[in-house]
Amino acid sequence: DCKLGGGCSKTGVQTGNGNADVEMVVHISADRSNATVMSIPRDTMTQVPACRDSQSGQSTPGYYGQINSALSYGPACQVATIHQLTGIPIDHFVKLDFSGVVKMSDAVGGVPVCVSDDVYDTYSHLKLSQGSHTLKGEAALEFVRSRHGFGDGSDLGRTVSQHIFLSAMIRKFKSAGTLTDPTAVYGLADAATRALTVDDGLGSVNKLISLASDVNKVPTKRMTFTTMQTAADPNNKERVVVGPGARTLFSTIANDQSLTTGSGQKAAAASATAKPATPAAPAVPxxxxxxxxxxxxxxxxxxxxxxxxxxxxxxxxxxxxxxxxxxxxxxxxxxxxxxxxxxxxxxxxxxxxxxxxxxxxxxxxxxxxGSDWPSGTSFPGGASQPAPADTKTAVGGAHASTADQAKTCAKVSPYKTVNLNG
Known part of the structure; x- marks a missing residue:
């Protein structure tokens, strides 16, 4: 990844896990009727728990720092940090490095995107004219990595362009019938095994095919992309902390609650009293x-x-x-x-x-x-379903969009031509 812009050691070879450039929580509902993707800005400050990487042996007693630094102590530490911040149970882990983005964009034959204006970001090397383009290989990587070229020129603006890219990729899969063609989906899953680092629960072609099948069941109009709401870090203007509304967004995901209505409109327009989907956990003997x-x-x-x-x-x-x-x-x-x-x-x-x-x-x-269970073998009061979250609050300030919005172009930043480094 050094040649593609990733971190390198003095020898020019990447070592260890490095820091996470992009972090997303992906939730597919139990009934496969909807899905939510939540980006967490990499500049978010949070508490990283005590961790030890089983591969490298590197460990930490825990510290307060940027959320993306947790990956340097292994995938399990990154998962634990996100769970601690959000309260959302994380079942699986997927890591896609820079070379993986190149491989996957090539495997799908390129991803169609459009930009609102000419853009040239000398940091990521992205250079596109206004209008539509099909990106593959390093061009796709340049697009998803560009933080100065889109939105307000920050990491927050970059998450929106990444959502546009992923939405376009999903639409291409579905329109081309890729996820329903056994030969095509096998080839894609096979490519993914070489491009992705995953946990044991996803570590085979057949398991990735099963995941693709689950994704294919969700209509694009019911796939919601969001960015965790943030506020300026009072101690460092270059960093952010969890903002108003974020806890409600976390709750909707943790409680398997859709952010879209049946018609695919954003839940911001729906009643906040709508009942959440009832979780149906996979049966384990x-x-x-x-x-x-x-x-x-x-x-x-x-x-x-x-x-x-x-x-x-x-x-x-x-x-x-x-x-x-x-x-x-x-x-x-x-x-x-x-x-x-x-x-x-x-x-x-x-x-x-x-x-x-x-x-x-x-x-x-x-x-x-705990002392809240002093006697008996069934917890006092029994299990109860959580109250539905206010979905209007959940998407407020989260830059919510759905994957069916094919005419949405990535909004180029006011800089247009970014030449801040030379």
Whole structure:
């Protein structure tokens, strides 16, 4: 990636994971009726949790910094950081490096885009005349990397042009029948395995084909692209922090709530009282799920009681018990990447709601019993569905668009010709 503009060491060879140039959370609804893509500006300041990269051994006790720096401690750290910031469970991880953008744009035969004016960005080397173009190879990379050429010339403006690019790619897939042609989709998935870094849950051609099938079920008018709302960092004008409305946007995604109506219009025009789609977690046999149950209360035997209740309901006999490292006031069920469905199955068996679940950096499921559950084997009050989020607030200031907006051109920044570096 050094030759394509990526970070390089003194030897000219990229080392380690580097920092993330672009970060997006992609949610496909349980019923495959809608999807939401949320970009998180790379200049967002947040707390990075304690992490250790299993590949490089590099670790951190945690720090406050730019969200994109978490990737330097491995993909699991980046996932944990985004989950900690948003509260959104992350099931899978996909990394596309600069050479991967080149390969994927070539694999699809180029992506059609248009720009509102002539643009020349000497940073990304993007140079296009006003109007429509089909971009592939390095030209596609230059387009998605340009931050000075579009919008207000910042990282926030760049996310909008990236959404235009991805929307155009999706429309091309669908109009050409690529995602319904077995031969074509196999070739695309095969190319993706060479261009992408993914977690084990997506690490094969067949699994990527299954993902493509899920995407194909969602109408383009119900695919919403958003950018996390931000506010200026009071301590650094070059950075941003989570802004008003962002927490509501996070909630709509975490609760499987669509940002479009059935007709494909933005949810900003829909009633804020609309009911969210009911999550339908993929079924995972209880016999395949083992839980580490830790007692965080002062009541003796709580972990054993809950563990017995789980095995009585058919959960794995590999379920174990222990004392929590420290007293806990709130019961939590923590799970590793790709284990959300298992956690939901265990939570349902115990009467826990979604608010008790959180993703961690570990690999298994750990239930810490807090003082809010002093007795019994079913959580007091049982599980309850979260109240629907206000979708008007969720998309306010999020630059929301849908993938069916084919006539939208990337708005060139006032600079038009960017020559800030020479």
């Amino acid at each position: 209880a016999s395949q799920i083992a839980v580490t149950v830790e007692n965080g209360t002062a009541v003796t035997g709580r972990a054993s009681a809950i563990a017995s209740a789980l095995t009585d309901q058919g959960f794995s006999t590999a379920t174990t018990t222990a004392n929590a490292p420290s007293p806990a006031t709130t019961t939590t069920l923590t799970y590793g990447a790709g284990r959300q469905a298992e956690a939901q199955t265990a939570a349902k068996a115990l009467g826990l709601s979604g608010s008790h679940l959180k993703q961690g950096t570990g690999t298994g499921l750990t239930l810490v019993i």
